[in-house]
Amino acid sequence: xxxxxxxxxxxxxxxxxxxxxxxxxxxxxxxxxxxxxxxxxxxxxxxxxxxxxxxxxxxxxxxxxxxxxxxxxxxxxxxxxxxxxxxxxxxxxxxxxxxxxxxxxxxxxxxxxxxxxxxxxxxxxxxxxxxxxxxxxxxxxxxxxxxxxxxxxxxxxxxxxxxxxxxxxxxxxxxxxxxxxxxxxxxxxxxxxxxxxxxxxxxxxxxxxxxxxxxxxxxxxxxxxxxxxxxxxxxxxxxxxxxxxxxxxxxxxxxxxxxxxxxxxxxxxxxxxxxxxxxxxxxxxxxxxxxxxxxxxxxxxxxxxxxxxxxxxxxxxxxxxxxxxxxxxxxxxxxxxxxxxxxxxxxxxxxxxxxxxxxxxxxxxxxxxxxxxxxxxxxxxxxxxxxxx
Amino acid sequence: xxxxxxxxxxxxxxxxxxxxxxxxxxxxxxxxxxxxxxxxxxxxxxxxxxxxxxxxxxxxxxxxxxxxxxxxxxxxxxxxxxxxxxxxxxxxxxxxxxxxxxxxxxxxxxxxxxxxxxxxxxxxxxxxxxxxxxxxxxxxxxxxxxxxxxxxxxxxxxxxxxxxxxxxxxxxxxxxxxxxxxxxxxxxxxxxxxxxxxxxxxxxxxxxxxxxxxxxxxxxxxxxxxxxxxxxxxxxxxxxxxxxxxxxxxxxxxxxxxxxxxxxxxxxxxxxxxxxxxxxxxxxxxxxxxxxxxxxxxxxxxxxxxxxxxxxxxxxxxxxxxxxxxxxxxxxxxxxxxxxxxxxxxxxxxxxxxxxxxxxxxxxxxxxxxxxxxxxxxxxxxxxxxxxxxxxxxxxxxxxxxxxxxxxxxxxxxxxxxxxxxxxxxxxxxxxxxxxxxxxxxxxxxxxxxxxxxxxxxxxxxxxxxxxxxxxxxxxxxxxxxxxxxxxxxxxxxxxxxxxxxxxxxxxxxxxxxxxxxxxxxxxxxxxxxxxxxxxxxxxxxxxxxxxxxxxxxxxxxxxxxxxxxxxxxxxxxxxxxxxxx
Numbered sequence: 010x011x012x013x014x015x016x017x018x019x020x021x022x023x024x025x026x027x028x029x030x031x032x033x034x035x036x037x038x039x040x041x042x043x044x045x046x047x048x049x050x051x052x053x054x055x056x057x058x059x060x061x062x063x064x065x066x067x068x069x070x071x072x073x074x075x076x077x078x079x080x081x082x083x084x085x086x087x088x089x090x091x092x093x094x095x096x097x098x099x100x101x102x103x104x105x106x107x108x109x110x111x112x113x114x115x116x117x118x119x120x121x122x123x124x125x126x127x128x129x130x131x132x133x134x135x136x137x138x139x140x141x142x143x144x145x146x147x148x149x150x151x152x153x154x155x156x157x158x159x160x161x162x163x164x165x166x167x168x169x170x171x172x173x174x175x176x177x178x179x180x181x182x183x184x185x186x187x188x189x190x191x192x193x194x195x196x197x198x199x200x201x202x203x204x205x206x207x208x209x210x211x212x213x214x215x216x217x218x219x220x221x222x223x224x225x226x227x228x229x230x231x232x233x234x235x236x237x238x239x240x241x242x243x244x245x246x247x248x249x250x251x252x253x254x255x256x257x258x259x260x261x262x263x264x265x266x267x268x269x270x271x272x273x274x275x276x277x278x279x280x281x282x283x284x285x286x287x288x289x290x291x292x293x294x295x296x297x298x299x300x301x302x303x304x305x306x307x308x309x310x311x312x313x314x315x316x317x318x319x320x321x322x323x324x325x326x327x328x329x330x331x332x333x334x335x336x337x338x339x340x341x342x343x344x345x346x347x348x349x350x351x352x353x354x355x356x357x358x359x360x361x362x363x364x365x366x367x368x369x370x371x372x373x374x375x376x377x378x379x380x381x382x383x384x385x386x387x388x389x390x391x392x393x394x395x396x397x398x
Numbered sequence: 399x400x401x402x403x404x405x406x407x408x409x410x411x412x413x414x415x416x417x418x419x420x421x422x423x424x425x426x427x428x429x430x431x432x433x434x435x436x437x438x439x440x441x442x443x444x445x446x447x448x449x450x451x452x453x454x455x456x457x458x459x460x461x462x463x464x465x466x467x468x469x470x471x472x473x474x475x476x477x478x479x480x481x482x483x484x485x486x487x488x489x490x491x492x493x494x495x496x497x498x499x500x501x502x503x504x505x506x507x508x509x510x511x512x513x514x515x516x517x518x519x520x521x522x523x524x525x526x527x528x529x530x531x532x533x534x535x536x537x538x539x540x541x542x543x544x545x546x547x548x549x550x551x552x553x554x555x556x557x558x559x560x561x562x563x564x565x566x567x568x569x570x571x572x573x574x575x576x577x578x579x580x581x582x583x584x585x586x587x588x589x590x591x592x593x594x595x596x597x598x599x600x601x602x603x604x605x606x607x608x609x610x611x612x613x614x615x616x617x618x619x620x621x622x623x624x625x626x627x628x629x630x631x632x633x634x635x636x637x638x639x640x641x642x643x644x645x646x647x648x649x650x651x652x653x654x655x656x657x658x659x660x661x662x663x664x665x666x667x668x669x670x671x672x673x674x675x676x677x678x679x680x681x682x683x684x685x686x687x688x689x690x691x692x693x694x695x696x697x698x699x700x701x702x703x704x705x706x707x708x709x710x711x712x713x714x715x716x717x718x719x720x721x722x723x724x725x726x727x728x729x730x731x732x733x734x735x736x737x738x739x740x741x742x743x744x745x746x747x748x749x750x751x752x753x754x755x756x757x758x759x760x761x762x763x764x765x766x767x768x769x770x771x772x773x774x775x776x777x778x779x780x781x782x783x784x785x786x787x788x789x790x791x792x793x794x795x796x797x798x799x800x801x802x803x804x805x806x807x808x809x810x811x812x813x814x815x816x817x818x819x820x821x822x823x824x825x826x827x828x829x830x831x832x833x834x835x836x837x838x839x840x841x842x843x844x845x846x847x848x849x850x851x852x853x854x855x856x857x858x859x860x861x862x863x864x865x866x867x868x869x870x871x872x873x874x875x876x877x878x879x880x881x882x883x884x885x886x887x888x889x890x891x892x893x894x895x896x897x898x899x900x901x902x903x904x905x906x907x908x909x910x911x912x913x914x915x916x917x918x919x920x921x922x923x924x925x926x927x928x929x930x931x932x933x934x935x936x937x938x939x940x941x942x943x944x945x946x947x948x949x950x951x952x953x954x955x956x957x958x959x960x961x962x963x964x965x966x967x968x969x970x971x972x973x974x975x976x977x978x979x980x
Contacts, residue, residue: 064882090885091894103883107901120897121888167887177886 010075010174010207012038012061017070019056019231030056031067032231038207038224040075043198045210045218047242048228049254054211057228058177061209062097063090074175091121096168096206097177100184102160104152111148114138114166122171138166141200158189165197169204176201178210182217194220215255219243227251245288245372252301252372259307259346261300265292277373281342285318286371301372304347305334309354310363319366328356339364417891418804422812425800429819432859436826439834440681443674463671467679472654476676480650483567483639484632488579488625490572494730495579496621501723503587506713508724515969516731521577522968523735524920526940527957529641531738532570534745534950536561542741562646571638573734575631579624581972586620619694626691630684634827636923641945651680652829656927659833670837677830685825739961746954766955776956778932779939783919786850786935790857791915795907797858798865803899805866806873807881817866824863832856832927848930856924861914868913872906909971916967919960936960 017034020027031053038044046054059065061072063079066087072080074095079088096117105113112119114135118126126134139145142162147155155163161181168176181197182190198221201208212218218225219239226236227248234248246252249260263277263284275289277300284300292298313320323341334349335356341364348364350356444463467473498517501507535543538556547558560566603611639653649657658673716723747762770776798820805817823831835856839847846852880902884894900907922937929938936956943953 062882062886064885089890090882091888091890093886094888095886097883097886099879099883101877101879103877103879105880105883105898105902116884116889116897117887120893121884164883167883171888 011040011073012036012044012175012207012209013071013073014057014061015071015073017057017060017072018068019053019060019065020068021056029231031060034070034231034233036226036233036236038209041202041205041207043201043208043210043221043223045212045222045225046228047212047215047218047225047254049213052228053231054213054228055179056231058179058209058211061175062095062177063088063093094171094173095175095177096171096173098161098164098168098179098181100180102164102181102184104155104160104163106153109149109151110139110144110155110163111135113152113163114148114170117167117171134170135166138170141169141203142166157184157186158193161185161193165200169200169206172204172206174206176206176208178208180211180213183212183214190217191220197221215242227254244370246301247374249299249301249374252374257304257347257349258301258372259304261302261344263298263300265289265294265296265298267294281321281344281346284366284371285368286373287368288371288373292373292375296375299374301374302346302366303370303372304336305349306367306370307346307348308365308367309348309350309356310365313363314365319368319371320363321366322361322363325356325358325360325362328358421800421891422804422816425797425804426812426816426819428797429801429816429862432855432862433819433823435838436823436831436834436859437681439837440674440677440826440830443670443834443837444678446671446674460671463675467672467675473679476649476651476654479564479643479648480633482564483571483643483650484629486564486568487571487575487632488628490569491575491579491628492583492621492625494572494576495583495624496617498576498580498723498727498730499584499587501727503584504714505716505723506720507716508720513724513727514973517580517727518577518969518972519731519965520574520734521581521972522916522920522965523574523738523961524922524937524957524964525571525574525635525637526641526922526937526944527742527961528570528574528734528738529638530940530944530950530953530957531741532561532566533641534741535737536566538562562642562648564643564648567638567642567648570642571632571635573730574638575628576730577972578631579628582624582627583617583620586617623691623694626687626694630687630691630824633680633684634829634923636829636926651676652827652923655680655829655833659836659927673833674837677827677833680827680830681825684827688825735965739958742954742957742961746951746958748951766951769952770955773952775934776936776939779934779936782850782933783935783937786853786857786925786933787915787918789850789854790861790918791911793854794858794861794865794914795911798862798869798910799903799907801862801866802869802873803895806870807878817870820862820866822863823859828856828860828921828923829927831859832924835928848933850933853925853928853933853935856928857914857918857921860921860924861917865910865914868910869903869906872903876902905974909974912967913971916964916971920964 014034014036017031018029019031020029022028034053034057046057048054056065060067060080061074067080067082069082070080071078071082074093077088078084078086079093080086105116108116115131118131118134135148136145139148142165144159144162144166147159152160152163161184164181168178178197182193185193194217210218210221219242222239224236224238225242226233227242227250228234229248229250235242235246235251237245242251243255246255252258253260261279261281261284263279265275266278266283267273268276268283268285271285274285275292275294276283276285277289277298279300286300310320313322321341323339323346326338326340326345328335328337328350330352332352334352335354337348337350337356338345339348339362340346346364356362445460446463502510502513502517507513533541535541536559538544538560541559541561544557544559547553551558561570633650634652636652636656639648639650640656643649644653644657644662655673655676658669658676661668746766747764748758749761749763801816801820805813805820807813835852836847839852839855846855876899881894881898884898889897919935920937922941925935925938926941929935934942940953940956940960943949943956
């Protein structure tokens with residue numbers, strides 16, 4: 010079942026005045042898709058999922074589950090949460106402490122379906138759900154005696170027991186420890202895919218979003234600023250914020266110019282020098298851009314190559330060995346650049362090194378100086394076009 | 399494609415959305431009905447009635463009441479007395495409570511659990527019974543303690559102690575409210591992060607310096623808040639000032655209101671105008687103090703010292719002094735509970751005015767208890783008390799649960815108003831509330847005046863501020879998502895309430911029920927103000943027997959079982975509350 014959101018608006022009144030939690034949000038999640046809403050806390054992602062669930066009432070817009078309209082301001086329509094027939098896993102798991110595992114999982118069928126299931130049907134479904142989340146044999150354990158991981162699985166079983174067409178997952182892994190989290194997210198995706206449900210997943214952890222999602226929508230200050238596959242989000246962020254949010258990145262301000270030395274190919278003039286990139290075709294010369302280069306994508310060179318495109322020399326200002334890599338700061342053209350060097354390298358503070366900023370891995374953000382505050386219409390349009398394809 | 403069925407379903411669903419709003423509307427109307435008319439009526443009646451007339455019977459507006467009250471020296475005296483009484487009693491109570499909190503929370507006092515029982519036991523003692531017992535013990539003519547003191551020191555005449563005095567009122571009230579203050583402040587003592595004090599110790603400060611320079615400043619805000627709060631509570635108490643102060647002409651606002659309505663001089667008419675004006679004064683003082691308290695409590699949170707990490711603070715080793723606290727706390731129990739109980743037991747068994755002696759033991763009889771089972775008025779009183787207490791407990795528990803649920807969970811307009819509305823009545827003392835309920839139901843075409851139901855209305859109204867606080871904190875402990883999970887599982891408002899909310903909050907619910915029941919049972923003030931021929935409660939019967947008919951043995955025979963019942967019930971609630979907070 011698809012999930013369609015049109016022009017969603019939501020404002021909260023807080024002690025500090027009005028806060029626009031969601032503004033002008035348009036989104037279409039395809040049937041069977043695993044879709045993540047990614048963003049920092051307070052960006053509106055949880056409010057969005059709660060609006061889909063019916064736990065918050067938006068101020069304006071429309072929400073559709075498949076071809077059923079569940080909310081529309083214009084038509085004065087609001088289907089309450091308990092009639093939307095979806096499944097939800099909460100951040101706190103919300104396992105009812107006064108019930109055992111069986112009663113928790115059986116609740117949606119017993120008390121949330123108008124009594125249309127027989128006792129045997131309920132028992133079968135609960136047993137099946139328990140098996141699905143590997144909790145078979147735990148049915149009659151009091152829910153207060155479960156570990157965090159087990160609680161998480163009870164919450165998931167309860168969400169899946171009625172085979173919902175849409176499941177909403179609100180940071181379901183954030184209360185698990187790191188190792189369990191990594192194991193569970195793969196399992197989670199497999200389970201949701203196995204019942205064929207559409208999933209909306211909320212997280213602030215980009216690695217988690219990359220791991221589970223078919224597509225990701227990144228939110229900031231209540232706006233959806235980019236929608237794309239995990240690779241698109243990582244390789245072609247359309248906003249400085251996204252580039253920064255996903256990994257450790259160096260930003261450089263620049264202007265697009267035509268390089269006479271290279272038959273008029275466009276390059277970016279920055280304070281460390283000229284940078285070539287494959288993503289400059291659409292940007293006219295003279296435009297200001299933001300260049301992002303991820304620390305892990307910069308290569309340390311043995312010596313300066315002949316074709317020195319995107320190669321620079323700088324002085325190592327600091328180097329910290331972190332096991333996985335060596336975290337260095339290198340001063341190039343008066344600018345400190347973060348670089349993750351390979352752990353086997355011997356990098357001496359004060360020495361000179363050469364580095365390569367690979368042209369395929371350079372992020373070009375075409376929006377001038379004020380990207381942090383405003384997102385130009387163009388980008389939104391572009392991201393919408395991208396997701397329509 | 400909207401088929402007819404879908405349209406109908408859509409309408410039904412839209413109605414479902416409104417269930418919460420409709421419920422909120424109903425609860426809001428009930429709460430507003432309980433809260434707004436009393437406050438409005440009080441202000442109205444202060445500029446209205448003249449002697450002998452109810453506010454609606456009077457035909458004119460007048461500033462005469464205000465003029466009479468504010469130009470009178472009696473008013474100044476009332477201010478002084480009320481201030482001295484309230485502050486004095488709170489200082490005594492806080493001193494005892496702080497000492498006991500420190501003993502129980504911060505030192506290795508032996509038999510901690512038993513001590514806990516001993517100092518919480520007096521909580522449920524009805525003040526009217528406490529007053530009766532202390533009159534028996536320390537009245538200047540034949541009070542047992544005075545008799546003994548005179549024998550020891552070879553004194554003649556009356557005294558040396560006199561319970562009918564400001565000092566007597568202050569000490570007895572202080573002793574009585576100490577356990578209440580203890581409940582309020584002991585948590586603060588136990589929540590101080592020990593590392594804060596240990597940092598003081600490692601900086602070279604001795605234990606006393608740590609207490610003075612670190613612990614006390616940290617405790618300061620909580621203690622000050624307790625002082626303000628209990629000044630309001632003491633200002634409202636009626637029984638002790640009425641029974642111990644009135645005989646010597648010492649009045650405070652609460653007793654002055656009662657005696658303006660029920661004048662001591664025969665033939666004098668009820669002065670409703672003056673009573674209302676006193677009521678307004680009391681309301682304003684209480685409102686200001688509650689406001690200060692509210693501000694202070696909010697600021698006190700700044701000292702987030704104390705958010706618990708789940709460990710118990712390191713206990714101070716008292717060494718060879720460790721039996722001193724045990725002795726003090728046991729003595730407290732003996733003085734506040736055992737002595738009054740024994741005294742009343744003796745009074746109920748002994749012949750009238752018999753002095754305590756070995757010889758009298760042979761004359762003890764059970765006549766008073768036999769009378770009790772024959773007196774029809776008493777059977778009626780017991781019945782009334784049970785009806786009133788049960789009704790208040792049932793209605794108040796449901797009402798405050800709904801109010802708290804809606805105001806804690808509600809993000810709908812009106813939820814906040816509901817919360818404010820249910821709290822504002824805390825500024826209206828019981829005696830003032832009863833006064834205005836007389837006005838309201840004597841004039842309004844709601845036929846409950848003089849019945850048990852007017853006392854039920856009073857009881858429910860008085861339960862709102864404390865009750866909503868109790869239930870709201872319970873709701874805050876239940877994660878919102880537990881309820882939302884029910885909604886996303888397909889459960890509606892009713893199912894969510896009965897399957898999730900109620901079972902989760904059952905302990906708080908039960909505790910609230912017992913608390914309202916016993917508080918109503920204990921209440922003398924409102925029942926006495928609102929009493930008429932058919933609705934008298936046990937507390938009112940006690941008052942009548944004691945103050946008007948001087949049938950001390952009969953009164954004591956009623957007081958003994960009542961005291962035991964209320965003490966046991968209150969103790970259960972208090973213990974559960976403290977355990978939950980631990």
